[in-house]
Amino acid sequence: xxxxxxxxxxxxxSRVEEVIGDFISLKKSGTNFKALSPFTQEKTPSFMxxxxxxxxxxxxxxxxxxxxxxxxxxxxxxYPEAIKYLAKKYNxxxxxxxxxxxxxxxESQRESMFLIIKFATNxxxxxxxxxxxGKNIAKTYFFERGINDExxxxxxxxxxxxxxxxxxxxxxxxxxxxxxxxxxxxxIYNANKGIDRFRGRVIFPIxxxxxxxxxxxARLISEKxxxxxxxxxxxxxxxxxxxxxxxxYESKQAIAKNDLCYLVEGYTDVIQLHQSNIKNVVSSxxxxxxxxxxxxxxxxxxxxxxxxxxxxxxxxxxxxxxDLILEQEMxxxxxxxxxxEDPDSYARTHSEDQINDFLQKHTKDFIQFKAxxxxxxxxxxxxxxxxxxxEIIQSISxxxxxxxxxxxxxxxxxxxxxxxxxxxxxxEQFKQKNNKTSFKRSPKSFSLNKRVSYPSEKIDKxxxxxxxxxxxxxxxxxxxANFDEVIIRSSEKGELIEDIKKISLKVYEKIFLDLQQDExxxxxxxxxxxxxxxxxxxxIKKSNDHRIEELMRDNxxxxxxxxxxxxxxxxxxYLHNWEKKNIFxxxxxxxISRYVxxxxxxxxxxxxxxxxxxxxxxxxxxxxxxNLLEEILSYSKLKKVLSExxxxxx
Numbered sequence: 001x002x003x004x005x006x007x008x009x010x011x012x013x014s015r016v017e018e019v020i021g022d023f024i025s026l027k028k029s030g031t032n033f034k035a036l037s038p039f040t041q042e043k044t045p046s047f048m049x050x051x052x053x054x055x056x057x058x059x060x061x062x063x064x065x066x067x068x069x070x071x072x073x074x075x076x077x078x079y080p081e082a083i084k085y086l087a088k089k090y091n092x093x094x095x096x097x098x099x100x101x102x103x104x105x106x107e108s109q110r111e112s113m114f115l116i117i118k119f120a121t122n123x124x125x126x127x128x129x130x131x132x133x134g135k136n137i138a139k140t141y142f143f144e145r146g147i148n149d150e151x152x153x154x155x156x157x158x159x160x161x162x163x164x165x166x167x168x169x170x171x172x173x174x175x176x177x178x179x180x181x182x183x184x185x186x187x188i189y190n191a192n193k194g195i196d197r198f199r200g201r202v203i204f205p206i207x208x209x210x211x212x213x214x215x216x217x218a219r220l221i222s223e224k225x226x227x228x229x230x231x232x233x234x235x236x237x238x239x240x241x242x243x244x245x246x247x248x249y250e251s252k253q254a255i256a257k258n259d260l261c262y263l264v265e266g267y268t269d270v271i272q273l274h275q276s277n278i279k280n281v282v283s284s285x286x287x288x289x290x291x292x293x294x295x296x297x298x299x300x301x302x303x304x305x306x307x308x309x310x311x312x313x314x315x316x317x318x319x320x321x322x323d324l325i326l327e328q329e330m331x332x333x334x335x336x337x338x339x340x341e342d343p344d345s346y347a348r349t350h351s352e353d354q355i356n357d358f359l360q361k362h363t364k365d366f367i368q369f370k371a372x373x374x375x376x377x378x379x380x381x382x383x384x385x386x387x388x389x390x391e392i393i394q395s396i397s398x399x400x401x402x403x404x405x406x407x408x409x410x411x412x413x414x415x416x417x418x419x420x421x422x423x424x425x426x427x428e429q430f431k432q433k434n435n436k437t438s439f440k441r442s443p444k445s446f447s448l449n450k451r452v453s454y455p456s457e458k459i460d461k462x463x464x465x466x467x468x469x470x471x472x473x474x475x476x477x478x479x480x481a482n483f484d485e486v487i488i489r490s491s492e493k494g495e496l497i498e499d500i501k502k503i504s505l506k507v508y509e510k511i512f513l514d515l516q517q518d519e520x521x522x523x524x525x526x527x528x529x530x531x532x533x534x535x536x537x538x539x540i541k542k543s544n545d546h547r548i549e550e551l552m553r554d555n556x557x558x559x560x561x562x563x564x565x566x567x568x569x570x571x572x573x574y575l576h577n578w579e580k581k582n583i584f585x586x587x588x589x590x591x592i593s594r595y596v597x598x599x600x601x602x603x604x605x606x607x608x609x610x611x612x613x614x615x616x617x618x619x620x621x622x623x624x625x626x627n628l629l630e631e632i633l634s635y636s637k638l639k640k641v642l643s644e645x646x647x648x649x650x
Contacts, residue, residue: 002083003095010086011066011553016054019067019086023074023209024299025256038074038299039063043329043400048568055552057568064564066552073557075210078111085210109180113238116171116180117213123170124158124203124216134159138202141221146348151271154250158203160196160218168194184215185234198231204267206239206285207249209296215239217246217267217285232285242290245297246270246283254279255300262359263289263297263321264307264343272347276355281307281343289321294328305333305363309342322366326398334369335362367392367408371415389416393423397430465603466527469511471566472596473534477508481593507596508538514600520607526562601642608639 017026017033026033026049033049036042039061046059057064063073071082087094128134129152138159142152151157160167168187172178178194181187187194201218208214215233233239247270255261262281264270273281284293297304304325325332335358337346347355364372370392389412396408409427413420487499505513512535515521522528533551552560615632 001096002080006087006092006095007083007553009092010083010090011068013090013092014067014086015051016056016067016070017049017051019089020049020056020070021256022089022252023070025259025301036298037061041295050568053567055564055567057564063561064568065557065560066564069552069557069560069564071210075208075212076110077210081111109183110237112177112180113184113236114212114214116176116184116186117215117238119171119174119176120167120184120186120216121156121158121203121205121213123167124160124198124205125156126158127161127166128152128157128159128202131161133161137221141202145268145344146275147268147271148275151275154274155271156205156213158205160198160201160203162200164195164199165193166199167196183236184238185236201231204246206233206244206246208244209248209252209299211249214244219267240292241285241287243292243296244285245293246285247274248282248296250274251279251282252300255282255297259301260303260305261297261301262305262307262343265309266342266344269307269343269347272344273355276347276350276352278347278352278355278359289324291324291328294325294330298328298330302329303331303333305335305359307343307359308334308336319370323395323398326366326395327400329400333363333365335359335364336369365411366395367412367415370395385416389418389423390426392416393426394430397427461606462523465599465606466522466524467562467566468599469522469603470527470530470534470562471569472592472599473508473511473531474563474566476592476595477506477511477534477538479507479592480504481507481510481596483510483593483597506538507592508535510596511600518604518607520603526559529559530563605639605642608635608642611635612639 020026020033020035024035024038024047026035027045029048031050031052033051034045035047035049036045037047037058037060039058042060047056048059049056055064055066056070063069065073067086068079068082071077071085072079075082075085077085084094086092128138139152142157147157168181171181171187172194178187178189181194182189185197188197189195198216198218200222201220204217204219205213206215206217215236215238217233218231220227220229220231232241235241246267251261251270251274258280260280262273262278264273264281264283266283267285270281270283273279282297284290294304306321306325322332322334337343346358350358370388392412396405396412399405399408405427409420409423412418413423482502482504484500485503522531530551537550552563612632612635615628615635619628619632
């Protein structure tokens, strides 16, 4: 187990905005940061990060918490893994209370698979560096391809020996489960005999955005072999080819810094460009570009430049990806290398300045790119021109933003020498074909005579009131305030009379005493847990900031999320600088006693309502019970008193 001292250091030093900024692109918004949700597909940013409170909240998915909670939600880390990741990021030495053999302590199937993948990575890397076969065959291959020692180390490159069961036997010797070796596809079993999947191949480990190795790409060294040139890990719980990008971990900071991502096809394309100091580059690993891959890039930047080979296959691949990128509201450009060249070969034979100069001069938007293809195929041919124009308009129709659509239409009109009216007409035709709603409004949609009724969502009154109590305790629990202590007694005539006197109490003391007096316990389990922990921390006089921080260190996603929701509400609806407009908003702090009284009275009235309803049901079952009727009457009188008092408070 990780020691409490290490966990405390991690929470003390880590910054939520820095941690999240490693995975998604954050933009300053007042004192906070905003971004598009990494958990849902959205057009308007609803993901908020508060550096002051060290929390985040995603309003589109409802998720929220601290830096640890983000890693657990986004990267699917366990709590210990999240702590270890942050410790590594901030150079904090990890102290463990009990030293155990990590390989023997699998917490889950998924984690076991990650552990085996890590073990395999080390085996392949050590084989490359320290065996004669690895040095003579694999390392020579990499050097011939211009890949240096630094890149071999940084990208954890490796080699799987020719012998059919080298890795299988090594894994067996180290007591790794056959089941997990099979599930990760590292070893293929036939009649309980294990055969290495990647034997005789150089290995490219594929990392997640957080740096965890998920699987492998493997390439044959021999060009004469009839086997597939490239072989990837099989689909599993930890490796889905459509959801990974080679080089994303090594390139994420450069992508965010440059606000631009170069997209290539192969592993060596990424490595060679990194060696040329062009580090904002990732690879789709030879697969057709997917929505998940585009969205991963979209967390870091909205600008993509597709680097394509100059052959027909490369051009076709570039064309396929354009529409998909545009649909995700990304900005896309294309750069085509000369025929016979690809990013790998070009980077090997040119300097950094030459590469940057080429990229700058030959990068075109998709309209210019498609128009240039037409020019190569005889621009004067009216049929070719019409076909190319239709292709361009079809791509424009994929763009959700109508402003961008209009700008691209204008650009297309200039390049293709076709009127904007004709192009807009063609655009509408494509929209109709794709069953997309026209932007033209129908007069019928604004009928004032028709009233549309929507089903109303039932409000859980108890939940809202209990949440309000927790909110008060979190924000104002340790505040001193003057309260009206009300004692309700019965007169000789049976009337309820209020005796009022002023008392000075801490807010948490007032809430605790009122609930105890009424013998009320919060019904929501999470609220009750937070309530008890807050009372305990207030009693030992911890500062508010430290108190909330400790609460959110609890390894409970649900608890952290509830606290985050409450904390972030103030951030979301904060009225900024209204005083300059001569609008003066009352601060809750200045009226805290009234706020507390109002909440407690509402809770009491709600509970009395529930009690009356309960008694009324009993009366229906036994309408001759006078005691029940008297009890209902008594509760009704009390409700009236509370209502009158509540009106005075308000």
